[in-house]
Amino acid sequence: MITIYHNPRCTKSREGLALVKQFDKPFVIRKYLEDPFTKEELTSVIEKLGIPPIELVRTKEKIWIEDYKGKDLTDKDIIEAMLLHPKLIERPIVVNGNKAIIARPKELVNKIL
Known part of the structure; x- marks a missing residue:
């Protein structure tokens, strides 16, 4: 089954x-x-x-800049930050079986579907 992790308020996510x-x-x-x-x-x-x-983080988000930027964070710390602030997660993410992509640009969807 294909899953798209989506934010309907995001233009790029709607395009994906x-x-x-x-x-x-x-x-x-x-x-x-x-x-x-x-x-x-x-x-x-x-x-x-x-x-x-870190490559899944929206590093230009205000939350990231104010609370996390410049800190020495482990991968676990970064995951915890995304769980605490889902807005930090890049979108859209498309998962197909054991493969996934961040659909930016949207045409990357073609690689896994």
Whole structure:
């Protein structure tokens, strides 16, 4: 099953969702700001993305700049920050089986669908 972790207020996320819909495959929309990740889910998505946790962080968000920027954070600290502040998580994320991508640009969806 395909899952898109989506923020409907984000233009890039809406564009990614529109592209996922074009593939005519079953998928689930997860509005992660309303239905936050568990630690296990976020860790699993990061593993599927194949990136360090910091690459999933929206480092220009005010929360990041004020509370985390410039600090010596471990991967675990960064994951905890994203769990505490889901707004920090880059979007949209599309997961298909054991693969995932951050759909920025939206055309990256083509790589896993």
